[in-house]
Amino acid sequence: MAAPVVLSIPAAHATVYLSVEQAQQAIFPGARFEAFEHRGRERIWQATPGGWFIADEVLGKHELITYAIGIDTQGRVRGVEILEYRESHGGEVRDAKWRAQFIGKTSAEPLALDRDIRNISGATLSCRHITDGIKRLLKLYEASLAHR
Amino acid sequence: MSRAKLVAIAVAGLSLAGPTLAGESPFGYVYTTDTHPRGDRELEQWLTRRHGQSRGHYDLWQGRTEIEYGITDRLQTSLYLNYDHVSALHNRADGTTGPGAFVPDAVDPDGRYRRTFFQSFSSEWIYRVLSPYKDPIGLALYIEPTWGPDERELETKLILQKNFLEDRLVWAANLTAAAEKERFHGDWEREGELELTTGVAYQFAPRWHAGLEYRHHRGYEGRGFSSGKRAYAVNLIGPSVHYAARKWWLTATFLTQIANAKAYNDEAREDIIGGRFYGEHHERSELRVKLGFAF
Numbered sequence: 001m002a003a004p005v006v007l008s009i010p011a012a013h014a015t016v017y018l019s020v021e022q023a024q025q026a027i028f029p030g031a032r033f034e035a036f037e038h039r040g041r042e043r044i045w046q047a048t049p050g051g052w053f054i055a056d057e058v059l060g061k062h063e064l065i066t067y068a069i070g071i072d073t074q075g076r077v078r079g080v081e082i083l084e085y086r087e088s089h090g091g092e093v094r095d096a097k098w099r100a101q102f103i104g105k106t107s108a109e110p111l112a113l114d115r116d117i118r119n120i121s122g123a124t125l126s127c128r129h130i131t132d133g134i135k136r137l138l139k140l141y142e143a144s145l146a147h148r
Numbered sequence: 149m150s151r152a153k154l155v156a157i158a159v160a161g162l163s164l165a166g167p168t169l170a171g172e173s174p175f176g177y178v179y180t181t182d183t184h185p186r187g188d189r190e191l192e193q194w195l196t197r198r199h200g201q202s203r204g205h206y207d208l209w210q211g212r213t214e215i216e217y218g219i220t221d222r223l224q225t226s227l228y229l230n231y232d233h234v235s236a237l238h239n240r241a242d243g244t245t246g247p248g249a250f251v252p253d254a255v256d257p258d259g260r261y262r263r264t265f266f267q268s269f270s271s272e273w274i275y276r277v278l279s280p281y282k283d284p285i286g287l288a289l290y291i292e293p294t295w296g297p298d299e300r301e302l303e304t305k306l307i308l309q310k311n312f313l314e315d316r317l318v319w320a321a322n323l324t325a326a327a328e329k330e331r332f333h334g335d336w337e338r339e340g341e342l343e344l345t346t347g348v349a350y351q352f353a354p355r356w357h358a359g360l361e362y363r364h365h366r367g368y369e370g371r372g373f374s375s376g377k378r379a380y381a382v383n384l385i386g387p388s389v390h391y392a393a394r395k396w397w398l399t400a401t402f403l404t405q406i407a408n409a410k411a412y413n414d415e416a417r418e419d420i421i422g423g424r425f426y427g428e429h430h431e432r433s434e435l436r437v438k439l440g441f442a443f
Contacts, residue, residue, distance in 0.1 A: 062355045
């Protein structure tokens with residue numbers, strides 16, 4: 001699906017929680033990473049000994065949220081990290097318990113709020129967009145990375 | 149109270165504000181189904197300039213200072229204070245000053261009339277039934293009683309919202325029914341209003357929305373909304389812009405009355421000039437600016 005047109009205006013006040021390197025080591029401790037050339041906006045690394053690390057952005061209510069997922073060699077989510085969060089509300093998506101719901105999920109699962117992913121009241125928009133984003137990255141993995 | 153004092157009150161209201169927010173609408177007139185999360189508080193300051201009648205000079209500045217609070221994640225309440233400043237000179241069709249809405253009978257027909265006054269208190273309640281982020285369409289119910297020295301009103305709204313393009317495009321519509329009692333030239337009169345308010349807003353950059361809003365407003369005389377009591381119908385349209393920073397947000401909407409107003413009785417017919425209706429608090433254009441802060 002084509003992405004809607006949104007101008008890129010730098011955020012005045014991004015809160016950086018993790019760098020890409022820190023997020024990579026949080027999900028794949030001790031692994032080495034090699035950047036993977038990709039035409040889309042997502043940033044992709046292949047992990048050694050195995051797995052993929054993908055960083056992407058979704059829109060919160062007003063600002064972009066930078067997040068990353070690790071996918072194991074079986075196509076299952078190994079971890080989700082929030083790298084940068086700029087919104088005044090909805091920061092509860094950084095909660096480890098909420099992020100842990102995604103571990104083990106594959107592209108075959110619904111990944112929908114109030115179905116297999118619990119919503120956080122007051123942070124619905126961030127929950128929805130991150131959930132949709134993770135689903136999209138799993139589809140991307142299935143289409144472009146799984147058979148490499 | 150002078151206009152300068154009115155502005156000073158508004159600025160003082162703003163200076164009380166502290167950090168952050170949620171749940172605001174990208175529109176100046178259209179309500180969305182977004183409500184504040186439980187425990188969230190927000191201060192809003194509105195200023196609406198209603199400008200121009202059939203001729204001469206007419207400005208009505210309407211101020212509103214509001215505190216909103218999220219009782220639950222679905223139920224929001226707010227309390228607000230409404231106050232106005234009117235300035236009129238030769239604003240009537242015959243070239244005289246007043247009378248009309250907010251301009252009494254006994255004014256000098258050749259002089260400028262100015263007045264600043266407290267209008268009313270309102271208590272607003274919004275309950276979100278369906279969320280546009282989880283359900284096929286967002287739905288909220290709204291009720292707002294208003295009390296003032298010359299005004300009593302009960303306003304209800306059905307609020308709908310549908311988002312598209314990953315929530316960047318917002319469509320919202322409100323169906324409003326209001327029953328009011330207004331003291332006009334010393335006598336209490338019953339009136340009713342029905343309104344369809346709708347708009348679309350697109351988030352063209354992080355923090356920025358641009359939109360278009362439309363209002364179809366109908367006035368009724370007496371109690372009820374039967375076609376026999378219908379007095380006039382007015383249409384307004386115009387652009388809106390919304391900016392949301394981390395600590396505050398601002399929305400501005402400019403509406404202009406389309407020259408296709410309709411009158412359904414002789415009194416209303418007299419108030420239509422050049423296709424626009426100038427009775428019952430209607431002007432040529434309206435500019436509304438809203439500022440919101442959490443605290």
